[in-house]
Amino acid sequence: MVQFIDIGEKAGLTAPTIFGGVDTKKYILETTGSGVAIFDYDNDGWPDIFIVNGTTLEGFPPEKAPTNHLYHNNHDGTFTDVTVQTGLVATGWGQGVCVGDYDNDGWEDLYVTYYGKNRLYHNDHGVFTDVAGKAGVAGSGKAWGTGCAFVDYNRDGHLDLLVANYVDFNLRTVPTPGEGTSCNWKGIPVMCGPRGLQGSKNILYENRGDGTFTDVTTKAHIDRTNGHFAFSVSTLDFDDDGWPDVYVACDSTPSILYHNNHDGTFTDVAVMAGVAFNEDGREQAGMGAATTAMESSPTSHTLRVWVHTCSTWAGEPCFLTSTMTAGRILSSRTAMCIRK
Ligand SMILES: [Ca+2]
Ligand SMILES: [Ca+2]
Ligand SMILES: [Ca+2]
Ligand SMILES: [Ca+2]
Numbered sequence: 001m002v003q004f005i006d007i008g009e010k011a012g013l014t015a016p017t018i019f020g021g022v023d024t025k026k027y028i029l030e031t032t033g034s035g036v037a038i039f040d041y042d043n044d045g046w047p048d049i050f051i052v053n054g055t056t057l058e059g060f061p062p063e064k065a066p067t068n069h070l071y072h073n074n075h076d077g078t079f080t081d082v083t084v085q086t087g088l089v090a091t092g093w094g095q096g097v098c099v100g101d102y103d104n105d106g107w108e109d110l111y112v113t114y115y116g117k118n119r120l121y122h123n124d125h126g127v128f129t130d131v132a133g134k135a136g137v138a139g140s141g142k143a144w145g146t147g148c149a150f151v152d153y154n155r156d157g158h159l160d161l162l163v164a165n166y167v168d169f170n171l172r173t174v175p176t177p178g179e180g181t182s183c184n185w186k187g188i189p190v191m192c193g194p195r196g197l198q199g200s201k202n203i204l205y206e207n208r209g210d211g212t213f214t215d216v217t218t219k220a221h222i223d224r225t226n227g228h229f230a231f232s233v234s235t236l237d238f239d240d241d242g243w244p245d246v247y248v249a250c251d252s253t254p255s256i257l258y259h260n261n262h263d264g265t266f267t268d269v270a271v272m273a274g275v276a277f278n279e280d281g282r283e284q285a286g287m288g289a290a291t292t293a294m295e296s297s298p299t300s301h302t303l304r305v306w307v308h309t310c311s312t313w314a315g316e317p318c319f320l321t322s323t324m325t326a327g328r329i330l331s332s333r334t335a336m337c338i339r340k
Contacts, residue, residue: 095114
């Protein structure tokens, strides 16, 4: 039997992850964070670890605010926190993170989603600068970004960016526990949502190749799936046609499989592909997804792709929901998204 031992503390991964109330959660906002990316930020051949952090409803004085953390791999089983010297100190309701070299300079860049404005960190030889505003990918500041993935959807050699949004959420107007029908569970007042709240739309940014992006959400038909509670984003070529497709695991709503139509548009084919619902035809608490090639056929050169939707809600284990055949996985170096 394989056994795993938690070596986090011994390895130096000691910063606490803060996300809302410790004993109680008043709002669903306090429940969703946060993601992790494992990538080689300094090109020394050893994978490093970036961990997104959150905050609390009460907030913190600036000098005590929790920050995201980047841990440099020391090549000896330990890590050093290099957040400050790499320019990655940032606080807020951090959510997901994805990695991709959007400007093709050989250094992996970072995109971090927030309830609030998202951040795009350009990697300049191991030092990061937030260029989201200049690049046009910060968002409105009102959306609740969750998962994301870099993917070259139009195959022009420049990584584009798909950002999932969870619910249309406003702390000032959202009902409190006990208010409304969706804020009670068996007579007990509980936080509201996601059911009872408005879904949100996902966003696709096309890379212009000059360090800036254009919002092509409507043109690419990404918003035709409006109303889902979208979480994690995975890229894969499930039909092996050479064009990358995108799977979005959704909470309490059907999950989405954006098929790439090769003409700049996508069509959600999740129902027909058998990955929108579980085997009982029910929506799931889709939190994260992983795609992998399980086996290959020496005759047809097609791979089998399994899509997992995982939920840790109420202590449920991860479970396999669907199987798709005839797919091909994109390189995880060029398109990667990891959410806890
Ligand atoms: Ca490294
Ligand atoms: Ca880069
Ligand atoms: Ca592109
Ligand atoms: Ca495809």
